[in-house]
Amino acid sequence: MKPPDNIIIELEQISKIFRTKTGFLKRDYKEVVALNNVSFKIFRGEFFGLVGQSGSGKTTIGRLITKLETPDHGRLCLEGKDITTIKGKAYKEFRRKVQMIFQDPYQSVNPYLSVSDTISEPLIIHRIGNKNNRKDKVRRIMTSVGLSPPDDFLHRYPYQLSGGQRQRVSIARAMILEPAFVVADEPTSMLDATISIQIFNILSQIRKKFDVTFLFITHSLAAARYLCDRIAVIYNGELVEIGPAEDIIQNPRHPYTRALIQAHPRFRR
Amino acid sequence: MKEPDRDKKYAARSIFSDRFLENWTVFSENLLGKIGLTLLVIFAVMASASFFTPLIDPMYHPMTGVDPDISYSAGPSMRHWLGTDFIGRDILCQLLAGARIAFMVGISAAFMSIFLGTVIGMIAGYSGKVVDTLLMRLADMIMVMPTLLVVLILSSLFGQLNIWIIVLLIALFRWPGVSRVIRAQTLSLKQRPFIEAAKVAGASHFRIIFRHILPNVLPLSLLYMTFRVTSAIIIEAALAFLGFGDPGTVSWGMMLQWVWKTGHMFQAPYWLLPPGICISLLTLAFYMLGRAMEEVLDPRLRKEVGGE
Amino acid sequence: MPLLSVDNLSIGYQTRKGFLKSVEGVSFSLEQGKSLGFVGESGCGKTTIGMALMRLLPDNASIKNGRILFNGTDLLKISEEEMRRIRWKKIAMIFQAAMNALNPVHRVGEQIMEAILTHDPAISRASATNQVENLFRMVGIPKDRMRDFPHNYSGGMKQRAIIAMALACNPALLIADEPTTALDVIVQSQILNAIKELRKAFEISLIFISHDIAVVADVCDDINIMFAGQVIESGKREEVFTSPVHPYTKELLGSYLTLDEKTAPDLPYSGETVNLIHPPSGCRFSERCPVADSTCRQTQPEWVEISPTHKVHCNVGIDVDETEAIK
Numbered sequence: 001m002k003p004p005d006n007i008i009i010e011l012e013q014i015s016k017i018f019r020t021k022t023g024f025l026k027r028d029y030k031e032v033v034a035l036n037n038v039s040f041k042i043f044r045g046e047f048f049g050l051v052g053q054s055g056s057g058k059t060t061i062g063r064l065i066t067k068l069e070t071p072d073h074g075r076l077c078l079e080g081k082d083i084t085t086i087k088g089k090a091y092k093e094f095r096r097k098v099q100m101i102f103q104d105p106y107q108s109v110n111p112y113l114s115v116s117d118t119i120s121e122p123l124i125i126h127r128i129g130n131k132n133n134r135k136d137k138v139r140r141i142m143t144s145v146g147l148s149p150p151d152d153f154l155h156r157y158p159y160q161l162s163g164g165q166r167q168r169v170s171i172a173r174a175m176i177l178e179p180a181f182v183v184a185d186e187p188t189s190m191l192d193a194t195i196s197i198q199i200f201n202i203l204s205q206i207r208k209k210f211d212v213t214f215l216f217i218t219h220s221l222a223a224a225r226y227l228c229d230r231i232a233v234i235y236n237g238e239l240v241e242i243g244p245a246e247d248i249i250q251n252p253r254h255p256y257t258r259a260l261i262q263a264h265p266r267f268r269r
Numbered sequence: 270m271k272e273p274d275r276d277k278k279y280a281a282r283s284i285f286s287d288r289f290l291e292n293w294t295v296f297s298e299n300l301l302g303k304i305g306l307t308l309l310v311i312f313a314v315m316a317s318a319s320f321f322t323p324l325i326d327p328m329y330h331p332m333t334g335v336d337p338d339i340s341y342s343a344g345p346s347m348r349h350w351l352g353t354d355f356i357g358r359d360i361l362c363q364l365l366a367g368a369r370i371a372f373m374v375g376i377s378a379a380f381m382s383i384f385l386g387t388v389i390g391m392i393a394g395y396s397g398k399v400v401d402t403l404l405m406r407l408a409d410m411i412m413v414m415p416t417l418l419v420v421l422i423l424s425s426l427f428g429q430l431n432i433w434i435i436v437l438l439i440a441l442f443r444w445p446g447v448s449r450v451i452r453a454q455t456l457s458l459k460q461r462p463f464i465e466a467a468k469v470a471g472a473s474h475f476r477i478i479f480r481h482i483l484p485n486v487l488p489l490s491l492l493y494m495t496f497r498v499t500s501a502i503i504i505e506a507a508l509a510f511l512g513f514g515d516p517g518t519v520s521w522g523m524m525l526q527w528v529w530k531t532g533h534m535f536q537a538p539y540w541l542l543p544p545g546i547c548i549s550l551l552t553l554a555f556y557m558l559g560r561a562m563e564e565v566l567d568p569r570l571r572k573e574v575g576g577e
Numbered sequence: 578m579p580l581l582s583v584d585n586l587s588i589g590y591q592t593r594k595g596f597l598k599s600v601e602g603v604s605f606s607l608e609q610g611k612s613l614g615f616v617g618e619s620g621c622g623k624t625t626i627g628m629a630l631m632r633l634l635p636d637n638a639s640i641k642n643g644r645i646l647f648n649g650t651d652l653l654k655i656s657e658e659e660m661r662r663i664r665w666k667k668i669a670m671i672f673q674a675a676m677n678a679l680n681p682v683h684r685v686g687e688q689i690m691e692a693i694l695t696h697d698p699a700i701s702r703a704s705a706t707n708q709v710e711n712l713f714r715m716v717g718i719p720k721d722r723m724r725d726f727p728h729n730y731s732g733g734m735k736q737r738a739i740i741a742m743a744l745a746c747n748p749a750l751l752i753a754d755e756p757t758t759a760l761d762v763i764v765q766s767q768i769l770n771a772i773k774e775l776r777k778a779f780e781i782s783l784i785f786i787s788h789d790i791a792v793v794a795d796v797c798d799d800i801n802i803m804f805a806g807q808v809i810e811s812g813k814r815e816e817v818f819t820s821p822v823h824p825y826t827k828e829l830l831g832s833y834l835t836l837d838e839k840t841a842p843d844l845p846y847s848g849e850t851v852n853l854i855h856p857p858s859g860c861r862f863s864e865r866c867p868v869a870d871s872t873c874r875q876t877q878p879e880w881v882e883i884s885p886t887h888k889v890h891c892n893v894g895i896d897v898d899e900t901e902a903i904k
Binding site: 053054162192193194195196197219220221222223225226249259260261262263264265266 | 618619732761762763765766769788789790791792794795828829831832833834835836850
């Protein structure tokens with residue numbers, strides 16, 4: 001058991017309900033329970049995988065942790081401090097520590113900003129460095145994600161980049177502030193298999209180099225097993241199984257986990 | 270493994286020159302665009318020519334040009350290619366000056382209304398809830414008011430209005446249309462991952478609106494500007510025709526008013542027709558330009574499909 | 578005679594930047610009742626081939642070369658009228674993201690019925706309804722869902738409805754382009770099982786296009802691996818998967834993560850995508866290839882036969898001891 005001060009993110013009894021208006025006069029509500037009483041902890045420095053199919057709520061968890069959504073019930077803690085409702089300086093501080101890599105590389109970078117603009121923006125927002133050393137920081141992070149030599153890419157615009165390259169830009173943007181925690185929401189589901197592996201390897205290297213904690217959201221159990229130390233399986237808004245990656249794959253306990261493993265395509269039959 | 274020369278080329282270009290070239294090809298392949306652009310160039314030449322005509326001979330000044338020999342409306346002749354108006358001023362010069370005014374009024378009014386409409390549309394779309402509702406209700410109220418009528422009422426209250434006041438009024442009444450469209454665009458952009466990425470990076474609302482949303486709605490704004498120019502020109506012409514224009518400026522509408530007021534409507538086709546035709550053609554030209562730009566901006570309208 | 582025989586097919590798209598050579602010199606054949614998979618990354622030309630077989634390429638595409646012999650008839654030479662008679666009745670296609678092909682304002686059963694009635698005007702409504710019920714049963718949709726609208730269906734059900742629609746006229750050949758992308762892994766395995774059973778029951782020949790190599794391995798007897806518009810390796814499923822020869826096939830197989838063993842490939846950064854407007858004079862994979870040499874970059878590779886059913890389009894990746902290179 002790890003001591004409590006090693007916990008970086010903790011969800012306590014988190015619930016999230018989405019309401020859509022229905023009915024003739026739009027007076028009735030249809031409720032979709034996206035997350036139902038979800039609780040788990042993520043330890044500092046680990047690569048934590050959250051596996052679920054579409055509609056399971058996994059993306060919602062990522063969005064709650066990055067505060068793109070707010071939970072309806074429950075508490076969210078970062079490094080032991082409650083961040084469910086924070087404002088002002090604490091909020092700004094939060095934004096330095098928690099970052100996100102989005103799923104769609106074609107939509108997650110502003111088409112009108114160059115690579116250099118996109119990656120340096122977090123530095124500008126948090127007023128880090130000045131014009132000169134920002135460029136250096138940008139170059140260094142670009143090398144870390146494989147956009148090398150950096151000067152070849154600095155002035156390019158998204159439409160001049162492939163999907164894999166754009167995703168590297170996304171990763172560079174997320175890492176430039178050297179955050180403590182990064183949510184990677186299906187970072188390769190829109191990329192080909194060969195590019196996927198490269199991106200996974202980059203994330204692995206980054207984790208070691210920057211000592212950052214990752215939450216890896218995916219629909220692929222195999223990808224989670226490849227990258228993660230621990231895996232949580234989510235189904236219909238509830239956490240059904242959580243444990244070390246190898247353990248989950250070799251000894252799945254919950255029937256849903258077993259069904260997922262069973263359904264995974266195999267080469268040999 | 271890579272080709273260093275090719276990558277160096279990328280470093281030198283900016284998105285605007287690259288995209289501009291690509292868009293220019295689409296634009297110039299569009300028939301409407303070609304016609305519209307040609308017409309605009311012709312009118313632009315006319316407008317610039319209007320600076321030079323009084324220099325040839327003072328009698329060619331649109332307002333004060335007085336021909337010592339002719340002091341009534343006469344048909345086209347060698348000295349006056351389109352004839353003269355009721356006090357002997359050259360009609361062609363007036364037409365050229367009118368082109369200048371049309372461009373000025375059209376573009377300024379359009380620019381102002383687009384500026385207002387874009388900013389308000391972005392703020393409404395991005396803020397949502399109360400701010401959005403308030404701004405859009407305001408837009409609705411203004412949109413419902415008949416621009417021409419209100420300006421007429423104002424000028425009858427305050428007397429003859431200066432051309433720039435007219436431009437301002439047109440802008441103040443015409444921003445709602447644009448703001449609706451920009452608001453819709455902003456609403457859809459708001460959901461896009463790169464906006465969320467900016468939020469997660471800690472960007473302020475101001476930064477998101479002006480650094481991220483604005484460049485993405487700007488093409489649409491510019492498109493609408495071309496349509497606004499047409500309505501601005503027509504409104505100014507209508508005002509002038511009805512006698513509420515700026516008497517110190519010679520615009521096509523003003524020319525039409527003079528024809529009418531001085532009773533030459535059916536007697537001087539050389540005076541009546543040119544301004545009317547010019548108004549129609551110039552507004553048509555801007556409209557065509559707008560339509561061609563639409564194809565450039567909306568890749569779905571393009572007739573080409575790439576590979577996988 | 579094979580059901581389908583494609584000979585030296587080359588297709589390109591006219592784009593603003595130039596002529597994009599999307600498919601180059603592709604040849605393959607498919608026997609009645611068998612299944613052939615096309616695997617490759619996006620942009621490799623596999624969807625273009627599928628569309629070409631149905632002659633549904635967009636306006637700016639042109640077939641530069643080649644023959645498509647379906648039951649002995651060259652599909653590229655017949656008129657549009659004749660092609661229309663073949664489309665859907667003899668060859669049917671499930672397109673990418675086909676779930677969105679269902680009209681949201683018509684009931685699903687109606688839409689399938691319409692497909693049947695359009696292609697067989699002589700048939701009676703009662704008989705058509707019967708057929709639709711049969712189809713629903715075959716693909717595993719409960720009969721009482723026939724009168725529902727598409728939005729009442731889940732993603733997996735919509736995809737099954739699309740498969741039913743494709744099978745409505747009992748075609749000899751079914752072309753499926755990424756039929757399980759965007760579906761959850763559990764639903765995906767159900768759909769693949771359904772496809773396998775339908776194939777067995779009706780002896781339909783299948784061309785399966787996907788970027789997901791494991792899915793193709795599950796369903797197809799033979800595999801064609803594609804890269805940058807060319808087929809680079811071709812063989813029986815077992816041959817390609819257990820003894821891949823082409824460096825790209827190896828890379829592809831290495832990239833696929835399975836639950837069987839924990840693979841740890843450390844691939845170098847692969848570089849830019851191949852320029853299909855001005856393709857290299859040599860092997861198109863040479864830039865990315867870990868074993869390419871200077872001849873690879875300059876001259877086109879040859880086809881090398883590793884077994885009567887397994888061949889590869891490469892000069893270098895072959896272990897001369899293990900195989901007999903017949904040039």
